[in-house]
Amino acid sequence: xxxxxxxxxxxxxxxxxxxxxxRECEDAVGVGRGCMRFCVxxxxxxxxxxxYWARLLTKCWSRGTSAITSARRFEECLxxxxxxxxxxxxxxxxxxxxEEKSRRGAFAAFAGLAFEPDGPExxxxxxxxxxxxxxxxxxxxxFRGAIPDVxxxxxxxxxxxxxxxxxxxxxxxxxxxxxxxxxxxxxxFLLLTDSIAAWYARMLETxxxxxxxxxxxxxxxxxxxxxxxxxxxxxxxTLRNDDVAAVRVRFTDDSVGGSSFVSLPV
Amino acid sequence: MAYGAEISxxxxxxxxxxxxxxxSMADPFGGEAIRKADFVADAVNRTLHDLVIxxxxxxxxxxxxxxxxxxxxxxxxxxxGGSLAGRILAxxxxxxxSPIRVERRNRxxxxxxxxxxxxxxxxxxxxxxxxAGKTPMxxxxxxxKSTLEQWIAEHKTSFPPVVLHLTDGESTxxxxxxxxxxxxxxxxxxxxxxxxxxxVSSDHRAKVEYPYDESGLSDDFAKLLFRMSSPLPxxxxxxxxxxxxxxxxxxxxxxxxxxxxxxxxxxDIGTRPANLR
Numbered sequence: 325x326x327x328x329x330x331x332x333x334x335x336x337x338x339x340x341x342x343x344x345x346x347r348e349c350e351d352a353v354g355v356g357r358g359c360m361r362f363c364v365x366x367x368x369x370x371x372x373x374x375x376y377w378a379r380l381l382t383k384c385w386s387r388g389t390s391a392i393t394s395a396r397r398f399e400e401c402l403x404x405x406x407x408x409x410x411x412x413x414x415x416x417x418x419x420x421x422x423e424e425k426s427r428r429g430a431f432a433a434f435a436g437l438a439f440e441p442d443g444p445e446x447x448x449x450x451x452x453x454x455x456x457x458x459x460x461x462x463x464x465x466x467f468r469g470a471i472p473d474v475x476x477x478x479x480x481x482x483x484x485x486x487x488x489x490x491x492x493x494x495x496x497x498x499x500x501x502x503x504x505x506x507x508x509x510x511x512x513f514l515l516l517t518d519s520i521a522a523w524y525a526r527m528l529e530t531x532x533x534x535x536x537x538x539x540x541x542x543x544x545x546x547x548x549x550x551x552x553x554x555x556x557x558x559x560x561x562t563l564r565n566d567d568v569a570a571v572r573v574r575f576t577d578d579s580v581g582g583s584s585f586v587s588l589p590v
Numbered sequence: 591m592a593y594g595a596e597i598s599x600x601x602x603x604x605x606x607x608x609x610x611x612x613x614s615m616a617d618p619f620g621g622e623a624i625r626k627a628d629f630v631a632d633a634v635n636r637t638l639h640d641l642v643i644x645x646x647x648x649x650x651x652x653x654x655x656x657x658x659x660x661x662x663x664x665x666x667x668x669x670x671g672g673s674l675a676g677r678i679l680a681x682x683x684x685x686x687x688s689p690i691r692v693e694r695r696n697r698x699x700x701x702x703x704x705x706x707x708x709x710x711x712x713x714x715x716x717x718x719x720x721x722a723g724k725t726p727m728x729x730x731x732x733x734x735k736s737t738l739e740q741w742i743a744e745h746k747t748s749f750p751p752v753v754l755h756l757t758d759g760e761s762t763x764x765x766x767x768x769x770x771x772x773x774x775x776x777x778x779x780x781x782x783x784x785x786x787x788x789x790v791s792s793d794h795r796a797k798v799e800y801p802y803d804e805s806g807l808s809d810d811f812a813k814l815l816f817r818m819s820s821p822l823p824x825x826x827x828x829x830x831x832x833x834x835x836x837x838x839x840x841x842x843x844x845x846x847x848x849x850x851x852x853x854x855x856x857x858d859i860g861t862r863p864a865n866l867r
Contacts, residue, residue: 341599348647373648418649420712421686424639425646427709491700565596 329331329360331509335543337550339410339568342558347434351517351569354386358448360439361386365568366517368431368485372422376410377430377488381558392567398451399497404440406488429492431485433516435471437573442506446575447503448513453496454483457525458503463510465524465536469502477525483518493508514539514575519566523557542572592781593823595656597747602681603749604656604741605641605861607634608730610757611663611720617792619760619850621810626758626790627719630852634659638716639858642686651686658737661715662721670716687765688716703706727761731769738776738783750783751774755818758790760811772820773812783821786843788856792831797852800830800841811866822859829862830855 334357340349353376358465363385367374384405406429411428433454439446450458452471458467470477484499507513516524527535542549550568557563597603605865615627645654658679661669673858680688695713697741699707724842738751776783789812791797798807804816819842823831830837833855843860845852 343600371642372646419687420641420692421651421716422649423645424712425643425648427711 326358326360326441328439328446329357331446331576331578332357332360333543334362335545335572336571337542337545337547337568339547339551339554341564341567342555344567348375348379349373349535349567351567352382352386353515353569355571355573356386356388356437359386359388361388361436362438362513362515362571362573363434363436364517364571365435365486366433366456366528366567366569367429368433371431372425373409374432376412378432379430380405380409381434382488383465383493385434385438388438399494402493402497404417404484406493407488409517411489413483422568426434428507429487429489431482431487431583433518434486435511435517437515437571439507439573445509446507450502451560452501452503454485455521456517457521459514459516459519459521459524459528461512461514463508465512466571468511470525471501471515472481474525474528507575509575509577511575512539514542515569515571515573517567519564519571520554520570523563526562539572542570543574592750593825595747595778595780597749599653599847601748602654602745603657604658605733605746605749606658606660606737606751606753607633608734608753608755609659609717609720609726610727611661611669611723611758612762613663613721613722614725614758615719616721619790619792623745624686625719625721625790627721629734630756630790630853631719633853633857634717635713636854637861638685639714641682641861642697642714644674644784647684651683653681653683655682655735656680656741657682658734660730660733661692661717662726663720664726664787666729669720671756672716674716675733678733679741680690687717689716691720703855724762725757725759726765727757727848728762728769731766731773735769735773742776742783744747745778749778750778750781752784752787753784753847753861754786754857756790756856757775758789758792767814774818774820775832781823782820784823784826784843785818786801786856786860787815788845788848788853789815790853791847791849796850797822797845797847799835799848799852799855800827800837800844801844801846802838802840802842802848807846816842816844817833817848826859826862829859833858835859839866 336353336355352365354363363382365378365381367378433456435452435456435458437450458471612658619626619629622794628855659669673688693713696708697711774785822841822843827837
């Protein structure tokens, strides 16, 4: 791990919908600590094998070697990834409905974040498509902004998603949001999939303490605590019953340890 | 809030297709060389196909929906064929594996680069066309009502059942209004069930789609269908908006003098509750 990477404290969690198992969860996180690349992806419930597509996207991003700061750069790696997804099913004998569904391919929302050293500081860049989100905070918890903008979060009934089919990718990628800037010590970056992002945006407005409590749980990567918290919010009716994926990255003063690659769920 | 229930394997939704299969359904439809009965059977098979696809998770079809297809023409019966013949209700997961046959058909799709390509797809057939006898609408409503009562007793928290009724003419076994009111009075904890009616016509008089009052309806049968139909919840109206129909707040799930396009849209809008888990 590089010196810069050791300054990033990273927490991540994935919690499936109530009534589903972790193996049915279509949300995934990618944590590449060594290369300082992080992401969440949310496979579309109604698409084919979206869980696998979400996992492929998170693996690809979190093991990448350079920041993807334009649709063109994204487009360079996506076709091969889509082909890899479809190769998994080619030649297999499928029922009529699996064959039909696989023909349409998979779709996923995605939010990726990458850091590069910039002197003693870091430079961040992000790419977001669909209803997954990136929230940014300065030291002390001051909200710095979100991608997409907070007003957009939760507003799309049919968000544009990353398709596995080559023929559909160019059009989808033209809707990618990009962002970049300098990261300072104490800055916090939070990647969230759709339902928890909508909840979090609301809580920042209405109950910041609850948002802080969620931050602490993600940073601690404590699965049991996360499940209790999320089930509690679902019971309260404040959080839609949906898969949840979250990655929180804090740029610290001190070196912290950790594994090199994580891609959940497994 | 009504019509917000999550649809899951433990909490499935229920669609009943009630299809007029009387002798007049053998008439040509919309000026085309196709009978009404053939077009309707095709539209229902396509809708069932789309529901199965919606429930397909990789290699498994999840039990998100229960399905009934009831035909009435001479007699009232389950219109499902093959191994499901005689079954009034089938889970979508079982339906997926039990078509009468699977045909190969051509479909035109976008190539993603501004062009159109033709693709061969599987087209399962669950119901064959029917067109014989009179129009025992009341008997069909009786069967729907008893089936719904039983289903609701077993699924109290589910999304309310949706009945999609399609006919080309008036009942020959009495006035169905009272039965329609009784059906509309059934409810789960998520709201009253939805009774949607589509009248299909062989002539070219102007169609009326999803009216919000009956003042513009031309005849008594149109007014009867309007009164029998439930107001459309927001997500159904928004499904209409998505396919280019402007569906007013308060609009009823009712189509009169429907042409082939209106029939296809009726099944599309009526099967949209999609809060799948």
